[in-house]
Amino acid sequence: MALQRVLAVDDEPFNLEIIEEILEDLDFELRTACSGPECLGMLEDFDPQVVLLDVSMPNMNGYEVCRKIKSNPETSHIVVMFVSARGSVEERMEGYAVGAEDYIVKPFGQSELTSKLIKLGQMLLEKDILEQQVEDATSTAFSAMATSSEMGQIVNYIEHIGNIDNIPDLAAALINCMANFGLSCNVEVRTDTQNMHFASSGVCSPIVLELFEILKSKGRLHEFTSRILVNYDYISALVLNMPEGDADKHGRIRDHICFIVSVTEQQLLAIQTRNELRQQQQNLNGAIAMINSKFKGLISLLDNNRKQNEAVFRGLQEQFEHRIPTMGLDEDQELYIYNHVDEAIQKSVARQEAVMQVKAAFAEIETDLAALSHKVDEK
Structure with missing residues (x-):
């Protein structure tokens, strides 16, 4: 914020008049006070940005006023510039020690006071900018x-x-x-x-x-x-x-x-x-178990049929071998019968090989189904 409000404090009215003349052309509001207590009483209502503060005043000197300004959290932000006829190093150091930001020695010229106020105004602007940057950075950090x-x-x-x-x-x-x-x-x-x-x-x-x-x-x-x-x-x-x-x-x-x-x-x-894959897996496992059971039942049925056929042909062969010699047949007739029996037995053997091939095919199918079930489990 640019410099807008200045409070000048001096127990000598003449000094205040000089300050008013010097600053009358500048674009800010100037108010005056004749004592330290009056100055402190004006701070809340006027809220000055800069206080031009005389050092040598009765009852409460400028150093005491400055201490009170800087010790109050509500007014500590106000810039204080001491105005004094004494400008020794010790006095300047004391002014800085109580919190003042600047010091000007009487008598001073118009350009000197104006220049100092312009610099203080620039300082206020930079301070506002810095405070806003800190506030923004803090907000960003918390965010x-x-x-x-x-x-x-x-x-x-x-x-x-x-x-x-x-x-x-x-x-x-x-x-x-x-x-x-x-x-x-x-x-x-x-x-x-x-x-x-x-x-x-x-x-x-x-x-x-x-x-x-x-x-x-x-x-x-x-x-x-x-x-x-x-x-x-x-x-x-x-x-x-x-x-x-x-x-x-x-x-x-x-x-x-x-x-x-x-x-x-x-x-x-x-x-x-x-869940859908689990249900599909359960369905597939059930189908595989059912197919496997049917395969085993069919293999068992084929195997039983083979064994029954083998027993039938074996019994028939034994009967022929026992009965043919007693039937009075000639050699050609006996040979004809034996050949047909052997042919039937060979066909039975061929059916047994077919059953073994079916078993092998069923075993391959069972292996393929087990592999498929394992792949679905992995998914």
Whole structure:
């Protein structure tokens, strides 16, 4: 802020008149006081930026006045420039010791006083700029610290929900994450078969359920009073107590909420996908077990048939070998019968080899199914 208000303090009215003449052309308001107590009494109402303070005054000298100005937190910011007829090094050092910013020795010329005030005005401007920079830097630092802490909460949440494998636990984690930001919320999770509701208070009120139903297809974000509703395809979150009075924090928290709900929905989809894969795996395992059982039953049936055929042909062969010699057949007839019996036995042996091939084929199929089941388990 530019120099606008100056208070001159001197027990000699003539000295005050000189100061008024010197400063009458400058663009700021000048007021005067004739004593230390009068000066101190004017500080609150006038709020001068600079006090031109005479050192040698009765009852309360300039050093005492300066001490009181600088010791009061309400007035310590005021710039004090001593005006004195004595300008020794000791006196100047005493002036600096009580907190004064400048010192001018009487008599002084117009240019000297004007130059000093202009420099003090520049100092005030630079001081204001520096204070604003410090304030901005402090605000930025606190905002960065807050953001860093909030992002830490979000990172922890993302790491945590990666291990969650069911919807109720996922909703509880979302509500707890919101609570870490000081937020109370209601959550709706939509699946193909049902809508599930969760709340910080334990249960969603009827009006909240209506809001979820009405607004779930009306856009991503809805803000009203201190509440905000965030919609995604499968999750909606209604926050009941958004921060007020701090626009930056409000906007930051709003962005965090959108991101958190988005991440939660992705984990919900991952949970649903894993559940579907588990169901597919169970179905596949059941199918494999059924096929395996049928294969084994069929192999057993084929094997039994082979054994029965083998026993039948063996018995038939024994009967022929026992009965043919007693039937009075000639050699050609006996040979004809034996050849046909041997041919039938050879065909039976061929069927046995076919059964072994079927067994081998079934074994390969069983191995392939086991490998397929193992791949699905890995997914």
